[in-house]
Amino acid sequence: MWRREVLRYVRDTSQLFGGISRTILWLVILGLGLGAALREIEGYTYAQFILPGVITLNVLFASMQCAIALIWDRQVGLLREVVISPAPMLSVALGKLLGGATIALVQGIIPFLFTPLIGVEVTLAAFLLALVVIFSMGITLTGAGIVLASRLRTFEGFGAISNGVIQPLYFLSGSIFPLRGVVGGVGFLDIPEHLRVELRQLGIYAIGGGWVVQLPVWLQVLVYANPVSYMLDTLRFVLLDFRQLPLALDLGVILLSPPLAVIASAHAMKRMTTSR
Numbered sequence: 001m002w003r004r005e006v007l008r009y010v011r012d013t014s015q016l017f018g019g020i021s022r023t024i025l026w027l028v029i030l031g032l033g034l035g036a037a038l039r040e041i042e043g044y045t046y047a048q049f050i051l052p053g054v055i056t057l058n059v060l061f062a063s064m065q066c067a068i069a070l071i072w073d074r075q076v077g078l079l080r081e082v083v084i085s086p087a088p089m090l091s092v093a094l095g096k097l098l099g100g101a102t103i104a105l106v107q108g109i110i111p112f113l114f115t116p117l118i119g120v121e122v123t124l125a126a127f128l129l130a131l132v133v134i135f136s137m138g139i140t141l142t143g144a145g146i147v148l149a150s151r152l153r154t155f156e157g158f159g160a161i162s163n164g165v166i167q168p169l170y171f172l173s174g175s176i177f178p179l180r181g182v183v184g185g186v187g188f189l190d191i192p193e194h195l196r197v198e199l200r201q202l203g204i205y206a207i208g209g210g211w212v213v214q215l216p217v218w219l220q221v222l223v224y225a226n227p228v229s230y231m232l233d234t235l236r237f238v239l240l241d242f243r244q245l246p247l248a249l250d251l252g253v254i255l256l257s258p259p260l261a262v263i264a265s266a267h268a269m270k271r272m273t274t275s276r
Contacts, residue, residue, distance in 0.1 A: 001092055005066060005099025009106070015065060019058045019107040027054045027114055041178055042242060047118040052236040053175025055108045055130075056228065059137050060166050062107040066100035067145025071152060074272060093266035096146065097139050097258075104138030105131060122239060129238045136254050137231045143261025150268035172219075173228040179244045180214040227253050 009015055031047030031054075041049045109131075115122055122130075148161060215223070223229050230245055230253035237243035243250065 001095025002099045002102070005069075005096065006102055008069065009066075009103045015062065015103070015107070018061065019110045022057060022061070023054055023111045023114060026057060027051060027111055028117065031118060044240060044242065045118065048120050048240065049178070050176055051111060051115070051118065051120060052232055052239055053170070053173070054111045055134065055235060056137065056173065056175055056232045057170055058107040058110060059104040059134060060141055060170060060228075062104040063100050063138055063141035064145045064166060066096075066103055066142055067149045070096070070146060070149045070269075070272075071154070074153075089270045090262070090266045093146070093269050094262055096269070097142050097262060097265055100142030100145070101135050101138030104142065105135050108134040108138070120239070126238050130235060133231060133235045133238060133254060136258050137228075137235075140227070140231070140257040140261045143258075143265045146265040147268045150272045169226060169228045172222045172226045173232045174223055174244065175232055177215075178213065179220060179223060227257060230254070231257075 027047060027050065031045075031050050034046050040046070112122060112127070112130075144165075148165065152161065224245075230250045233243045233245040234250040234254055237247070237250070
């Protein structure tokens, strides 16, 4: 199963093209474009700040695309043939998850090719640690995709729901904006005082040449409830030495999510094969 997923990815160049195009769009165009308006976030340029978020975005899409293949496997009868083999369902689910995580790892490496362009120096140790985080993230998100795919019967339904899952997980993970911190803004000190008063009521304060920003409480609750937030925070800590969530929670999610994903995926796949 693991080898089959990798071979499917190698033969489908559209996924590789999608990973490259997303990286160019988000990291280069958006990062450097908004970077002209936002000088820095907590001492990092905007492109540098969203680098872990772009990696996470590639992993999200790769994991969900791998999971959607499960619907096709069920329609053509391949999944049932695998089930009646001597292989236990846990082994089948593990092969599917490892295949999805491997593809997600390859897709997640793509943004590293653009790090010289945005001024990020990644050491060998940081790169290896980042690979571990990305692989853990890939297993977890592939497992979530399998659970989602197990409840659907058509590609169209999965496409609509997966977009409804990918976008909230991504945007509510602190990938493109900080939970709190100093955001450098061009011309902020030139804003009239009465407008500054209104901004302060929204939690935005002016210190020096930057804005001290803190998300609304309800939005913070959603970010803290999102498991992707902790994985992304760990990745940002590894690559940029900057984090905004408790390190213990970050590591706990990284370590505990993959085993839970394996169990949930095996249960979901078993239910797929037994349901009519």
